[in-house]
Amino acid sequence: MMPPVYVKPYVKRGKTDAADAEAICEAVTRPTMRFVPVKSPAQQAALLQHKTRDLLVRQRTMQVNALRGHLAEFGIISAAGVAGLNQMITLLHAEQEMLPEPARKLFQEIVAHLRALEQRIDDIEKQIVAEHRASSVSRRLAGIPGIGPITASAIVAAVPDASTFRSGRQFAAWLGLTPKSHSSGGKERQVGISKQGDSYLRRLLVLGATAVIRLARKENSSRQWAAKLLEKKAARVVSVALANKTARIVWALLTTGNAYSARSA
Known part of the structure; x- marks a missing residue:
């Protein structure tokens, strides 16, 4: 397989199957052409786990930042980063009386969503670690x-x-x-x-x-x-x-x- 970005320069004009085939034939003969190794279904499944975990981690970061910003508008200040999540939740419970009822409910929904994200991330990480322990190659790399x-x-x-x-x-x-x-x-x-x-x-x-x-x-x-x-x-x-x-x-x-x-x- 060749990356499309490396084949595109060999397309003369237009976008047709014949032009694409001609460009592919020309590109594959280049001595400096780079090819993409084909992954097995098992490797694709493992990468899907990593991509899903990465997506959930980014979503958690967005939710934490949003929660911190909203709390700051009500005068509740907490530490930055995901590490400050527990502090934010503690402050939220301690200052519930000063929050309007609609805001309190929305904050509770955000916290519940964060907890669900953390649980899902933890579940995926356990699956990844289990597969890591079952792979001799992965265990060798972990020694670095x-x-x-x-x-x-x-x-x-x-x-x-x-x-x-x-x-x-x-x-x-x-x-x-x-x-x-x-x-x-x-x-x-x-x-x-x-x-x-x-x-x-x-x-x-x-x-x-x-x-x-x-x-x-x-x-x-x-x-x-x-x-x-x-x-x-x-x-x-x-x-x-x-x-x-x-x-x-x-x-x-x-x-x-x-x-x-x-x-x-």
């Missing part, structure tokens, strides 16, 4: 610092065959974690990461790298590497750099079948 059951199972589901990538750098580039080059007039400079490819996997790896950086001073080779880089670069830059390194380690483990070793990393 910054990768937990969610990230490991997402990688297994999204990457049917890691050998299609010639190197760890190509795998990291597929995830959009490599610098993007801009060349003009004989001068070349890097303008940040490309952010191409699977944004969900990229986000999971960056979040995991951020967690590793918080423990950068402990005895671990990847953390020592991050600690040294933190002396020169901003934490966000180091998080992306560590996510890039983690992606290369993931590729090595997927292609060789070995387990993670801190010394080899």
